[in-house]
Amino acid sequence: MLNTIESINNAVNNFIWGVPAMVCIIGVGLYLSIRTNFLQIRKFSYSIRVTLGRMFRKRGASDGTMTPFQAVCTALAATVGTGNIAGVAGAIAIGGPGSVFWMWVSALLGMCTKFSEVTLAVHFREVNEKGDLVGGPMYYIKNGLGKNWHWLATLFSAFGVLTVFGTGNATQVNTITTAINSALLSYHLIEEGSAHTTSLIIGIILAALVALVLLGGIKRIGSVTEKLVPFMALFYIVLAFGVILLNIKRVPAVFSSIVYGAFNPAAVTGGVVGTFFMSMKKGVSRGIFSNEAGLGTGSIAHACADTKKPVKQGFFGIFEVFADTIVICTLTAFVILCSGVPVPYGEAAGAELTILGFTSTYGSWVSIFTAVAMCCFAFSTIIGWGLYGARCIEFLFSSRIIKAFMIVYSLVAILGATMDLGMLWSIAETFNGLMAIPNLIAVFLLSGTVVRLVKEYFDGEGKE
Template sequence: MLSFIETINGYVNDFVWGVPAMICILGVGLVLSFRTHFIQLRKFGYALKNTIGRALHKTKAADGATTPFQSLCTALAATVGTGNIAGVAGAIAIGGPGAIFWMWVSALFGMCTKFSEVTLAVHFREKNKDGDWVGGPMYYIKNGLSKKWHWLAALFSVFGVLTVFGTGNATQVNTIIASIDSALSNYHVVSADSMGTVNLVLGIILAGLVALVLLGGIKRIGSVTEKLVPFMALLYILMALGVVIVNYKNVPAVFGMIFKGAFDPSAITGGVVGTVFMSVKKGVSRGIFSNEAGLGTGSIAHASADTKYPVRQGLFGIFEVFVDTIVICTLTALIILCSGADFEYGVAAGAELTISGFVATYGGWVSVFTAVAMCCFAFSTILGWGLYGSRCIEYLFGTKIIKPFMVVYSLVAIIGATADLGLIWGIAETFNGLMAIPNLIALFLLSGTVVKLTKDYFNKYANAPDAKAS
């Protein structure tokens, strides 16, 4: 039965992440970029000034909302996760170093895609019965398009609910457990026979922690993520830079491999990765798996921001993709390729490949750091996707279902800690792709609204005194 499901999922995955999907994802990003005159490049400096700069100012959000920075951290909590560590490693192993180049290309357009998603989410958001701001693809479809398109909102929400249990929870918990198990086994803290019991206990603890945060509502989620995300991202960046500095002589050759491998993968991989399409496919799909540009999920968190200007919050979308993919994913690639970590092209790889890059540079003790880093990355992802799932199921069934959903979602952590999730990883990637379809259609149809909102903001409000405080 499992082999049959794997076969079916393989066919669906090949279609979802095939040529049509690549054209749609990059095509919509290209259309939005042209229509906004490449705002992600033209206003990049302005975006940094109004994201990093605003993060340094302490603000208090109104009831039912989060501060703009908390919204960013909640979105980054979901995006900066195992995809940055395991996803990049998998892209290099299967698609060759050239996959990183195509990851950059998808991120370039993805910055504008996410800017558009966030802008529309804030513009078309609404208050729910509990007084919280809610928004995202389902709401900009519902409030921005005619009724004949509303089925797309329901479709997105259904795919969203199905995705969060795998992508957002079980696979993340499994990564946490694998990291802790690796650290414990290296130091012989726990015997192999006792590992199953330890994993179960860890799963129960994680389930309790997830429930404690998620049941506290959007404000508690924002409060936790604004502390956890900057810490984990900065720690990882510093450790990764250490690897690059130690192996600085290899950096030029690595970038040469990335650029050459993007157009001639076989020259770098010895013929194992022989097609440019495989390099493009792995680069784009893993990039989207990491930064979520095109999925629309990150805009759900941004919709709760206490701001009057949708475009100003949209700038956080540009910053988010830049940090996630251009900075963190690139550093992960350099960890693997600069350190001389031993791996075989064409053979699936994950976080263990990134960890081997750290170990090759720092020694065995770094396995403790990687365990802590993976725990932070994965736990933050669980929180972010928990919010996404609750908003999707709320759209379908109303606010009364939110708390029961949060309880069930939290308990899935126990499954993730104790089960073999090989198939779930594949299904998660498939549902990620399916979520993108209704969202990309909506973005294309609402591209004119994005252009109008952007022009209005920069013509009327960008330099207004009250805009700087919003």
């Protein structure tokens, strides 16, 4: 049965992430960049200034909303997850070091895509029956494209509900259990045979914690993410920079292998990864899995922000992709490649490869700290995607079903703790691709609205 599921998923995955998907994702990002005169480059310093300025501005949010800082933390909570750790490791193993280069390319164009998604989400959002601000791809399709396109909004929401269980929950929990088990085994605190029991216990604890946060509503979600995200990101960045500094002599060779391997992967991987397209496919798909540019999911959190300026909130999208992929994913790649650990090219790899990069540099003692960092990353992602799933199911049915969804979503953590990682990543990657299609169509068709809003914003000097 599992072999059949795997075969079907592989066939669908290969089609979705084939040439048409690469053209769509890269193409829409390039199209939006051209139409906005490469806003993500022209206004990069402005976006960082605006983003950081609003992050450190302390103010409350009205009922049913988040502060702009809480919104970006919730979106970052969902993006800065195991895709940055296990996903990057998997991309390097299957696509070679060159896949990192294609992550950078997808991130550069993805900055404009995510900017557009966030801007549209805030512009076309609604207030639901509970008084909460709701928005995202399904709402900018519904309110921006009209009744004839309602089917596309329904399709996005349906794929969204299916995606959150794998991308947002099961893969994250699986990485948490891998990290904790690796740390406990390295200290001989558990035996090899008892790892499954430990995973089950971890799954039950996580299910309870996730339910506790999500059932508390939008205010509690925002409150948790604004405290957790800055701590975990800074903690991980410091650890990763330490590995790079201790192996600084290898940095030029690593950078060369990334650039050269992007176009000639066989020369870098000894022929194990022999195709340029495989390197590109893994880099782009894992990059999108990590930063969500093109999926539209991050815009769901931003739609909750207590702001009246869609474009100003849109600049958070540029910052998110930069922080997630250009900074954190790159640091993970350099931890693996600079540390000199053997990379199993052509085979599936995950968080354990990243952990090995840290322990080979610092020693086994650091495994407990990397486990803590990965647990924070993964848990924050579960929370963020829980909000996304709730909004999608609310759009399909009503807000009355949200609590039931939250309970089911929380219980999936128990399944994710004991499932096979390889198949989980593959299925999550497939649903990510399916989710991106209706969103990219909508963003492409609404690009004129984005251009108009940007012009109006800067004509008004961008002042609230």
